[in-house]
Amino acid sequence: MIKKIKIRKDTSEMVKKTLAKTLIYVVLVLFALWIFIPFSLVLVTSLKTASEANSLNFKWWPEEGFTLQGYQAVFEYTTGSAIEGVPLLIMGFFNTLWIILPPTILGLFCSSLSAYAFAKLRFKGKNWLFSLLLLTMMIPGTILLTPSYIIFNQIGWVDTPLPLMIPGMFGAATCVFFMRQFYMGIPTELLEAAKLDGMDYFTMFWKIMVPLSVPALLAQGLLGFIGGYNDYLGPLIYLQSPEMYTLQIALNLLKDKFSLSNVPAMMAATIISIVPTITLYLVAQKYFVEGIATSGMKL
Amino acid sequence: MYLSNIYNKRKKSGRTENISGLLMALIPVVGFALFGLIPLVMAIVIAFMRIPGRGDIANGTFNSINNFVEVLSDKMFWKSIGNTFVMALSLPICIIIALIIAYLLTKNIKGKKVFRSIYFIPYVCCAVAVALMWELIFNQNHGILNSLLGLTRETAIPWLTSSDYYLGVMILIGVWSGTAYGIVLYGAALTNVNSTLYEAAKVDGANSFQSFIHITLPAISPTTFFLVTTGLIGALQEFVRPQIIGGGNGTGPNNDGLTIVFYLYRNAFSYDNTMGIAAATAFLLALMILVLTVINFAVSKKWVSYD
Numbered sequence: 001m002i003k004k005i006k007i008r009k010d011t012s013e014m015v016k017k018t019l020a021k022t023l024i025y026v027v028l029v030l031f032a033l034w035i036f037i038p039f040s041l042v043l044v045t046s047l048k049t050a051s052e053a054n055s056l057n058f059k060w061w062p063e064e065g066f067t068l069q070g071y072q073a074v075f076e077y078t079t080g081s082a083i084e085g086v087p088l089l090i091m092g093f094f095n096t097l098w099i100i101l102p103p104t105i106l107g108l109f110c111s112s113l114s115a116y117a118f119a120k121l122r123f124k125g126k127n128w129l130f131s132l133l134l135l136t137m138m139i140p141g142t143i144l145l146t147p148s149y150i151i152f153n154q155i156g157w158v159d160t161p162l163p164l165m166i167p168g169m170f171g172a173a174t175c176v177f178f179m180r181q182f183y184m185g186i187p188t189e190l191l192e193a194a195k196l197d198g199m200d201y202f203t204m205f206w207k208i209m210v211p212l213s214v215p216a217l218l219a220q221g222l223l224g225f226i227g228g229y230n231d232y233l234g235p236l237i238y239l240q241s242p243e244m245y246t247l248q249i250a251l252n253l254l255k256d257k258f259s260l261s262n263v264p265a266m267m268a269a270t271i272i273s274i275v276p277t278i279t280l281y282l283v284a285q286k287y288f289v290e291g292i293a294t295s296g297m298k299l
Numbered sequence: 300m301y302l303s304n305i306y307n308k309r310k311k312s313g314r315t316e317n318i319s320g321l322l323m324a325l326i327p328v329v330g331f332a333l334f335g336l337i338p339l340v341m342a343i344v345i346a347f348m349r350i351p352g353r354g355d356i357a358n359g360t361f362n363s364i365n366n367f368v369e370v371l372s373d374k375m376f377w378k379s380i381g382n383t384f385v386m387a388l389s390l391p392i393c394i395i396i397a398l399i400i401a402y403l404l405t406k407n408i409k410g411k412k413v414f415r416s417i418y419f420i421p422y423v424c425c426a427v428a429v430a431l432m433w434e435l436i437f438n439q440n441h442g443i444l445n446s447l448l449g450l451t452r453e454t455a456i457p458w459l460t461s462s463d464y465y466l467g468v469m470i471l472i473g474v475w476s477g478t479a480y481g482i483v484l485y486g487a488a489l490t491n492v493n494s495t496l497y498e499a500a501k502v503d504g505a506n507s508f509q510s511f512i513h514i515t516l517p518a519i520s521p522t523t524f525f526l527v528t529t530g531l532i533g534a535l536q537e538f539v540r541p542q543i544i545g546g547g548n549g550t551g552p553n554n555d556g557l558t559i560v561f562y563l564y565r566n567a568f569s570y571d572n573t574m575g576i577a578a579a580t581a582f583l584l585a586l587m588i589l590v591l592t593v594i595n596f597a598v599s600k601k602w603v604s605y606d
Binding site for chain 2: 021024025027028031032034035036038039041042045053054055056057058110111113114116117118121122123124125126129132133135136139140141142143144145146147148149150151153154166167169170171172173176200201202205226229230232233237247248251252255259263266267269270273274277278280281282285288289292293294
């Protein structure tokens, strides 16, 4: 008798559990759809004919069939491109790359070198300098917009990519913080031993700290790269000659060109512009998530 | 002799450590001084100056507090503050959704990795692409939403060109692109919650809802605090989304897309002679951010637990 009741209780518990689990799946799938549907709408539209996309009659499966004319229009749009025959959007992509790669790499180097010094070396004024860096993170970037423009204008850097490149080369405070946190976790004994072998401080950094921190460096480098790739306000303010336009600015130009006449082309341009970052993310997902998760842990 | 030798050696090594440490640490600090501190000081000076043309500072003149008077008496400035705060409503929605999703992802379910990957994608998409994406959906004349609602050209709803819908759509876009960050942070925080606490609660007869309220929420309160603080600072500087959807220099219907930074940007780069006004706006924005952050920290003592 007692046993029977117990079994019944177990089954009701099980029903409850399956129900809860189903509910969890429903919520997770719905949320995934909410994130995913806008992308699929863009993709489907990019493969439509201009006339179908322009009508108020949306079909998931294009009535006039799939076509690559949107992509073709983007790749044939060379007006304003600095390089003969290269599409504006692709030129923007290459401009973005050569503008952001040097500050990303050099900035990462300077940040981690500084982080190593803050984490492992003793020197005068260390705490004072570190508080100064802390201050950097507190200043909202938009406040520096006007004075920075005036300074760069005075030294003739406006309409060159230099304002987008040089400041980043010195490193970023957030990156210093993140790497310092990481380096503090590396046992100091390793460095003591190297010191006894007569290694100097920079070699210790290069030969010991850097190899030990490759994942953390990758995480920071990727985040820095994505940030630069997606930057819109900086290029908008400083780059005025079309031959220097970055991908984001080129994309916005294409929008003005295509938004009324050729919606599929606009969507094709959107797809082309996000494919690099999404691919990079999917390939290096682990590092991204790690980089973000650790950056937000401490406040 | 031997001892003093060691002493000298140590002293010497201390000195090289001092110098090389300082040199290595200094690079980002120098960068900050050049590109952060100098502009910061200038920002304060410019706020009290009248600058002719587009940043011709050599011919600038002292303008006392006139820039501030002008900004504070400009209806558009107050309107931009209102717009910014309405758009910032996406922040609490993002935080709640991110918490729910991250919590569900800690449960024992299949396909966790796939879900996580999908949820994070908006984070790596540039704001321009996101804006274009949503414009495709909300456009009045060829927008997919109007089409799915079965509307015709005559009855189509002007989502992006009418004051009734515009800010709502902006909040929605903010929610779509803003949850990813919170999901990742909450995900990390939730895995760090001490599991013995849950077991103890279970022994005491608490159901999962109770243990969520009394154990999980307090344990992850530092993350919530981080998201609220940084999110608010970011939301107050909203610019790209309304700027692109408004179409270059358009500010949306009835100026609903004019955020504080958009207002600042217009004065700095679209109009002549108003750089000083832009700097005064930036000054006020900084003050607002400072006050809100201080309030945040003060209130946090009541609900954030670090242990």
